[in-house]
Amino acid sequence: MNDRLPHEKGFHVSWDQIHRDGRALAWRLDGLGPDNGAWRAVVGITRGGLVPAMIVSRELDIRTVDTISVKSYNHQTQTAPHVIKAPQAELMGDGTGILVVDDLVDSGKTLELVRKLYPKAHFATVYAKPSGRPQVDTYITEVSQDTWIFFPWDMALQYVEPYRGKD
Numbered sequence: 091m092n093d094r095l096p097h098e099k100g101f102h103v104s105w106d107q108i109h110r111d112g113r114a115l116a117w118r119l120d121g122l123g124p125d126n127g128a129w130r131a132v133v134g135i136t137r138g139g140l141v142p143a144m145i146v147s148r149e150l151d152i153r154t155v156d157t158i159s160v161k162s163y164n165h166q167t168q169t170a171p172h173v174i175k176a177p178q179a180e181l182m183g184d185g186t187g188i189l190v191v192d193d194l195v196d197s198g199k200t201l202e203l204v205r206k207l208y209p210k211a212h213f214a215t216v217y218a219k220p221s222g223r224p225q226v227d228t229y230i231t232e233v234s235q236d237t238w239i240f241f242p243w244d245m246a247l248q249y250v251e252p253y254r255g256k257d
C-alpha cells in the first residue's frame with residue numbers, strides 16, 4: 091500500500107463544504123478575542139487561507155483584513171517555508187488580537203514560521219493533520235497524516251468511468 095501516490099488517499103472538499111466548514115470555524119472563534127471578545131483583524135495566509143479568511147471576516151464582521159504570503163510547497167513537494175510578503179507591521183505588533191487564518195495545517199512548518207513572527211496571534215485553520223496540531227489554536231476537522239486534502243480551487247468536474255466498466 092505504501093507505493094500509492096499521496097493523492098490516492100484524498101479528502102475532496104467542495105465549495106459548499108469549505109463554506110460550511112469556514113462558517114463553523116468563524117462561529118467557534120466568535121467572542122474569543124482579547125478585547126471584550128473582539129478581534130482586531132483577520133490575516134489570511136496566502137493563497138489557501140484567503141477563502142476561509144474571507145468567510146471568517148464576513149461572519150464576524152471584521153473589516154480589517156491583511157495577508158501574509160508564505161510558500162511551503164511546490165505542488166505536493168515540501169520546501170523550506172519562507173515569507174514572500176508580510177502584513178502591515180503597525181497592524182500586527184506582537185499579534186495580539188489578530189486572527190491568522192489558513193486552509194489547513196499539515197507539518198505545521200508554515201504556522202511555526204508565522205507564530206515566531208507574531209507570537210500573541212491566534213492561529214486558526216479549517217483542517218488539521220496530526221503533525222501540525224500543536225501549531226494551531228482552533229480548527230474544525232482533523233484528517234490523517236497520509237491524507238491529501240484537495241480544495242475546490244484546485245479541481246474541476248470531470249467524467250469518471252462507471253464502476254462496472256467495459257472489461
Ligand SMILES: O=P(O)(O)OC[C@H]1O[C@H](OP(=O)(O)OP(=O)(O)O)[C@H](O)[C@@H]1O
Pocket residue numbers: 135136137138139160161162163164171192193194195196197198199200201222
Ligand atoms: O503545515 P504545512 O506543512 O506548512 O502546510 C500547510 C500549508 O501548505 C499549503 O500552502 P502552500 O505553501 O502550498 O501555498 P498555497 O496556499 O499558495 O497553495 C497550505 O495552504 C498551508 O498554507
Ligand code: HPA
Pocket residue numbers: 163194196237238239240241
Ligand atoms: O493536504 C494538503 N492539501 C493541499 N495543500 C496542502 N499543503 C500541505 N498539505 C496539503
Ligand SMILES: [Mg+2]
Pocket residue numbers: 135136137138139192
Ligand atoms: Mg497555504
